[in-house]
Amino acid sequence: VPRIERLFEVAHVARVAERLQRDRLHDRQRVLHAVVELANTHSLLASVAWGEIDLRRVLESEFAPYQLDGRTRVQTSGDHVRIKPAAALALSMSVHELLTNASKYGALSTPDGFVQVAWRVVARARSRRLRLAWSEHGGPRVAPPTRLGFGSRLITEGLPLELDAEVELDYAPEGVNCTIEFPLAAAIAPP
Amino acid sequence: VNDGAHARCVLVLEDSMALAMLLKEALPRYGYSVLLAARVGKGVILARTEAIDAAILDINIAGERVYPVAAELARRGIPFVFASGYGSGAIDRAYARYEVVLKPYGIKGLAEKLAQLLER
Numbered sequence: 263v264p265r266i267e268r269l270f271e272v273a274h275v276a277r278v279a280e281r282l283q284r285d286r287l288h289d290r291q292r293v294l295h296a297v298v299e300l301a302n303t304h305s306l307l308a309s310v311a312w313g314e315i316d317l318r319r320v321l322e323s324e325f326a327p328y329q330l331d332g333r334t335r336v337q338t339s340g341d342h343v344r345i346k347p348a349a350a351l352a353l354s355m356s357v358h359e360l361l362t363n364a365s366k367y368g369a370l371s372t373p374d375g376f377v378q379v380a381w382r383v384v385a386r387a388r389s390r391r392l393r394l395a396w397s398e399h400g401g402p403r404v405a406p407p408t409r410l411g412f413g414s415r416l417i418t419e420g421l422p423l424e425l426d427a428e429v430e431l432d433y434a435p436e437g438v439n440c441t442i443e444f445p446l447a448a449a450i451a452p453p
Numbered sequence: 454v455n456d457g458a459h460a461r462c463v464l465v466l467e468d469s470m471a472l473a474m475l476l477k478e479a480l481p482r483y484g485y486s487v488l489l490a491a492r493v494g495k496g497v498i499l500a501r502t503e504a505i506d507a508a509i510l511d512i513n514i515a516g517e518r519v520y521p522v523a524a525e526l527a528r529r530g531i532p533f534v535f536a537s538g539y540g541s542g543a544i545d546r547a548y549a550r551y552e553v554v555l556k557p558y559g560i561k562g563l564a565e566k567l568a569q570l571l572e573r
Contacts, residue, residue, distance in 0.1 A: 270538045271469050274557030278475045281560045300471055348515070352470045416474050423491045424470040 340381035359413035369401030398437035483564035
């Protein structure tokens with residue numbers, strides 16, 4: 263796929279998102295953030311020539327804004343694993359949505375709350391799969407949303423579509439949990 | 454604005470998760486429900502089994518050409534257009550009579566194109 267097409271993805275998403283925003287279907291700030299987020303991941307992937315990338319690197323670029331002043335609001339633990347560009351794009355957008363939600367309503371909306379993100383490679387039925395678990399702690403009591411927003415649908419519908427992922431998103435009262443598992447070979451080709 | 458009760462079903466082959474999910478969000482406002490596929494294999498299954506009124510097929514889907522989906526739709530007589538970005542290359546001559554919408558197309562333009570397809 264020619265490099266220029268990758269730039270077109272950002273332009274195209276920006277154009278469609280802008281229309282949604284004008285139709286007042288979406289919060290202006292969130293739509294803008296999602297586009298900037300996509301562009302950031304594109305630039306991270308460009309730095310590895312759109313090859314495989316270390317998952318930790320993708321995640322840490324997301325978490326950086328929450329790790330200021332020597333505090334670790336997002337605790338990470340996981341294997342060293344390289345993922346395909348399509349997986350990096352899909353995961354970074356999903357994690358971005360989880361982070362945004364956590365900082366508005368969840369564990370990151372309070373001074374003492376924190377998030378644990380753990381991942382490992384699991385072998386199942388001859389395929390290597392990545393299993394990533396997100397769990398929020400110490401935040402306010404969670405009430406399940408009455409209606410799933412675009413961010414939640416991106417995770418629960420977008421990831422199965424794009425990465426053949428199995429996803430559980432649980433609004434448990436003590437904190438949101440999300441597990442995402444997908445075959446590492448699923449994102450066969452570039453996005 | 455359509456209430457969705459009589460929405461026409463559009464199959465969208467698109468491997469950008471962000472774009473696919475935004476289209477699924479936007480098209481119902483124009484009276485279309487959306488079925489998504491991000492891989493050619495899944496697209497072929499949907500094209501073969503689902504009640505689809507029209508389709509938009511990105512020519513390159515995750516490194517594969519979308520023609521097997523086009524073939525299935527053509528067999529069933531379901532109208533469709535291709536979508537193509539800069540540098541996607543030419544359309545196979547077998548499909549020269551089908552229209553191509555250029556990326557980055559807008560939602561309104563796409564909705565109008567779909568309306569045209571359904572009028573024919």
